[in-house]
Amino acid sequence: MNHSTPSSHLIPVTDSIASTGLGKEKGVIVVSEAVCQQIMGRADAFVAVQNVFSAMARHTAYNFPVIREAIGHADALYGFKSGFDRDGMVLGLKSGGYWPGNSEKQLTNHQSTIILFDPDTGKLASLIGGNYLTAIRTAASSAVSINHLARKASKTLGIIGAGHQSGYQLQAALDQRSFEKVVAWNNDASKLTKLAKICEERSLPFESVNRETLCAQSDVIITITSAFEALIKQEWIKPGTHIACMGTDTKGKQEVDARLFSNATVFTDELAQSITIGEAQHAVSAELIQSNDIIPIGDVINSTHPGRTSDKEITLFDGTGVGLQDLAVASAAVELAEVQGQANYFNL
Template sequence: MSANQRSAELLLLDKHAVEAALLPDDVLAAVREAFVLHSQREGRVFPVVREKLATGGVFGIKAGDVGSQNLLGFKAAGFWPGNRQLGGDTHQATIVLIDPATGRPLCIVDGNAITTARTGAAGGIGLQQLARPDSTRVCVFGTGVQARIQLEFALLLMPTLQTVRYVSSSGQRHAAFEAAFQDRCDIQLATDRDDAVANSDVVITATPGGGPLFDAQAVRPGTHLTCVGADTTGKRELPAGVLERARIVVDDSEQARRIGECQWAPDLPCIEIGDLLTGKATITREPADITVFDMTGLALQDLTVARFLDQRARADGTGTRLAWPW
């Protein structure tokens, strides 16, 4: 065994270390880089594993690499609804960075906060690219972690948004959700979901994807829709007929057609968001266009965010280091 093998160590970044280091500007930069790498085919996205479990949960693996940057890793994640009764998050995720030269693990990162933040950042980038610049009204489906982060980035990146109507799963007011945003916008519970959609410039769907959330005819010309919840075969949030009327943008076309909203209309044309960022593709948005950003989540997003957290922790000495000889 060489000296390097004996002295090898593994860096652990727990929830607290991750949350303290996840600054919005850094996350936005990392997610944008991931989309650009994907567009330039410098970063690879491996086939997604997504399987239902006998326990009632859903388990998945998203993996990828960037050869030119010696970046390799995966996220093991999924959805466990029974965690609500245990007082824990229903979504669980762990990210592992691996040395591509040796296959040795370098860093294990709590992935919950990363998944939340990078998905919110992706939604915000989509808004900047696709929503009408004069948008002022947003309708949000959901009041959970992902609904909150989507609205956080929406208000951060589109200051014109002033009016928020939200739809809760119970149909009742969610005081904590309102309190989180009441200083930045006019936020109220939507009493009629179709009416809320019809009177919004931006619609964000951030639910478990159990079925259509509103009637197709409620979507008016000029609306932008950010779709988060469809990430598994059989899931959907949009009603039939919306995609056929829309200009569709995705994070990954193959993945979206397999597990995203696009699985319900796989033959429709779509553009990858990275191609818009690199200029490989363009969209000239007419005021009456309906746009959809179908987000299924890229492994590259997780890896670029985890990488900057790993680099920062090694530079400032945070995190936990374990001897990991081989």
């Protein structure tokens, strides 16, 4: 399985199901969590996410309004993300949420399933395990931002957070630049051992540091936490830094100083989510920036925006996580499972 990032852009993961006819007469396709982990690599996720960001910027792919609610049981948040990609002919939704007590049960706190439908008929087409795919699509999103926005000479990578997704974020980021060192911070430093092991396996120096030191050293910073307060101050960020804010996906969450938005060129996956539930919500509400100051990352991918324009420019990517990302990686997983003979079929 190839986990590296393709050097070219907008390449299909495989031939589309529509062109191959795979699965059309075999019933509903089921791709399990185990199969997704076996067949879906970082390179596949990168291509799928980059393609859908491109389609979103061209307005040929649309996210539908997100539903996210506390269910009043097990402290769980549950919801739906959905959309339609006309270019890829992918229609569906991700159903799932966050169960904070799952770690005590040896389960992932985030649980989800992705459901795809035939856009021509509305019939159920596929059921795909969503936990692993959510992790790699989130990592692919920050990786796309690093690929297009970080300075080519970036040497030190900083990670804020050590939760379930942090390892995926680290691996995907390391594919994008020739980093020479990784520094990290977590509220409980003992949990950084997972990131340290990844760096050891890749022969990269790793150091646990405080947040101010991390910002002083890092050329690229990824925040991947569930914080409701700023963990990074504006004055800590040095010129030329690229920051990928990946943890804020709910009203009230916050990872970085809102004042930072005034000094940065800001990009996002989707504007509507960025200003309402993403990291930009605080800067917009404080009138530090306006919504039209925020640039879709797809515009950079499509070369309709230059992206970074100088080595001293601070760039910030607000990765809110959109349903189309989930549908894109799920569609790619279905194609790969069929091609590799790993798909199961059921008549429902």
